[in-house]
Amino acid sequence: MNLTSSGLAKGIFVVDTHVHAQRHAYGFQKKGEDPDYAALGSGMAKSVVYDNSPRLLYHMDRYGVDVAVIFPAFGMTNEIDLKIVDDHPDRFIALAWDVETRRKSESGEKKWNIKDSIAELDQLLSTGRFKGIGEGFSSGHQVGISWQEHLEMYCQYMELCRKYKTPAQYHTGFPNGYVGGPGLASMVGNYESPWANPLHAHELAALYPDVPIILCHSGIEGSGYYTDLYTQCLHVAASHHNVYLECGQWWAELYEVPLKDPNIGAEKLVWGTDWGASCTPQSWMPGCVPETFCSQDNKIGPPSHQVDVYGWSMRELGKLNIPQDDLNLILGGNAVRIFGIKTPHTRLFKEYLGRPSLNVYPDHGDKKKK
Numbered sequence: 001m002n003l004t005s006s007g008l009a010k011g012i013f014v015v016d017t018h019v020h021a022q023r024h025a026y027g028f029q030k031k032g033e034d035p036d037y038a039a040l041g042s043g044m045a046k047s048v049v050y051d052n053s054p055r056l057l058y059h060m061d062r063y064g065v066d067v068a069v070i071f072p073a074f075g076m077t078n079e080i081d082l083k084i085v086d087d088h089p090d091r092f093i094a095l096a097w098d099v100e101t102r103r104k105s106e107s108g109e110k111k112w113n114i115k116d117s118i119a120e121l122d123q124l125l126s127t128g129r130f131k132g133i134g135e136g137f138s139s140g141h142q143v144g145i146s147w148q149e150h151l152e153m154y155c156q157y158m159e160l161c162r163k164y165k166t167p168a169q170y171h172t173g174f175p176n177g178y179v180g181g182p183g184l185a186s187m188v189g190n191y192e193s194p195w196a197n198p199l200h201a202h203e204l205a206a207l208y209p210d211v212p213i214i215l216c217h218s219g220i221e222g223s224g225y226y227t228d229l230y231t232q233c234l235h236v237a238a239s240h241h242n243v244y245l246e247c248g249q250w251w252a253e254l255y256e257v258p259l260k261d262p263n264i265g266a267e268k269l270v271w272g273t274d275w276g277a278s279c280t281p282q283s284w285m286p287g288c289v290p291e292t293f294c295s296q297d298n299k300i301g302p303p304s305h306q307v308d309v310y311g312w313s314m315r316e317l318g319k320l321n322i323p324q325d326d327l328n329l330i331l332g333g334n335a336v337r338i339f340g341i342k343t344p345h346t347r348l349f350k351e352y353l354g355r356p357s358l359n360v361y362p363d364h365g366d367k368k369k370k
């Protein structure tokens with residue numbers, strides 16, 4: 001593929017499917033300061049979080065991102081996300097996380113268990129206010145258990161997705177650097193975990209062919225230029241009609257194989273950047289391929305500024321000389337169908353007479369066509 005930069009990628013309707021609209025802050029109230037500190041590590045769950053949507057909206061508006069799919073990460077809450085959706089119903093949709101179950105476990109009040117996790121999510125999803133589970137399935141964070149045990153718990157989350165007709169999304173791959181080492185080792189330091197072994201998704205996709213599964217990060221999550229987990233994700237996506245690849249942290253060259261693979265193609269790529277996570281600063285290795293990539297630099301440490309992942313990701317996409325209708329699918333069309341996101345008009349995204357549309361729940365998407 002001839003990669004030549006044509007500037008920032010633009011889309012007819014752009015959706016970022018992986019966004020954290022809250023931010024961690026430490027001790028700002030005591031100091032009488034504005035909450036504006038990034039922090040990582042074991043303290044994240046205990047830090048104070050605040051609504052970061054004004055900054056997020058500014059970034060979205062600068063780069064033409066129409067809608068963000070927001071969900072909590074460590075220490076963040078479902079309540080703040082719902083308020084953000086209420087304030088801007090056209091710009092955000094929210095996914096639910098088992099925040100209470102995790103909080104109790106992190107504070108030592110009650111050991112994390114799948115029953116509480118499922119019950120909490122069931123209740124949240126039953127409100128109709130959340131469009132799925134995120135970020136990821138919490139049982140994937142449990143260490144020292146076999147894939148079989150992970151699978152049994154993952155199936156319970158998949159049952160919830162089926163019940164509420166939402167897509168499933170969970171992490172494949174994890175960052176290196178300051179989180180990959182000391183931070184995540186305690187969480188995914190278990191290579192039976194579906195995070196560490198994307199091939200496990202084969203089993204899940206075959207068991208739930210009716211549930212769309214998005215592989216978050218598809219093996220490239222602030223993980224430098226290492227691509228072994230990415231290749232495994234492609235293997236899964238090429239084998240199952242219901243598996244989608246989240247690609248927002250891919251550099252341009254990584255799009256080539258999946259776009260050309262007849263079993264993958266633009267129809268299965270979903271743009272999601274992890275905006276708001278501190279694991280997305282970019283590194284630069286002049287003259288190398290990739291020359292820039294999302295990575296955590298141990299020598300510098302976590303950024304306290306808001307990393308501009310949109311500008312970088314859209315410049316990488318801007319190097320692809322592919323039909324605009326295909327780019328539109330990657331930047332938004334697939335997400336619109338998978339999450340049932342409302343668009344200002346029908347027929348924005350490519351489809352052809354007599355061809356079956358993408359595998360999503362039948363009541364999603366722009367069904368009521370004029």
Ligand SMILES: [Zn+2]
Binds near residue numbers: 018020073274277
């Ligand atoms: Zn994330």
